[in-house]
Amino acid sequence: MLQAVQALGPLRGTLLLVCMQVAGFVLLIPTSILSVAAGAAFGLQIGIAAAAAGYLTGSLFPFFLSRRVLSATATRLVRSYPLASGVLAAVDEQPFLLIVLLRLSPALPAPVNCYLLGLTSVPTSTYLVATALGAAPNCVFCVYLGSLMQSIAEVLQGDGAAPPWPLIVLGLAATVGALALISSVARR
16 A cells, blocks of 8 residues: 555545545544555655645545434434433534544544534534644654654554654543543533
8 A cells, every 4th residue: 555655646645545534434444554654655744744634534524424414313312312412512512622632532533533523513614623633643643653664564563663652641631631521511
């Protein structure tokens, strides 16, 4: 895959990565490896642009699918549970902050977040800006990691940089913060 992306060049390679991101998000498949591939194929600067374009485009598809196709049935089902109803109400009340925290948190996979957030009344522009801000640290780290690698073999063997402890701690703190804020708003 990495060789195919590199052979296509930055523009067409980015389009291929965007298509793979969209497929991953819609099918609930983790896509962080695509950000690593963007860094390995294009280096840090172009890799960040390619990975960000893929992530943002990929996150819009399940959001819109949830909002347009699944909305009526899924919203009734989810809102039939008091806790879930409270969580959706919390996101509706403080959408920007909660979306940023959810994107920083590793607790709930990004594609699942997209589908669930599509069930809220959050404006698309708020969703997109908060998603970009919250996903940026992980995206940049993955691209940076990829830019350090010599070949895809290093990715498969697990060689490379030390674990991203600052990002792990930030993700855990965001998870605790999101849970506290959501539970507080949901209780109200």
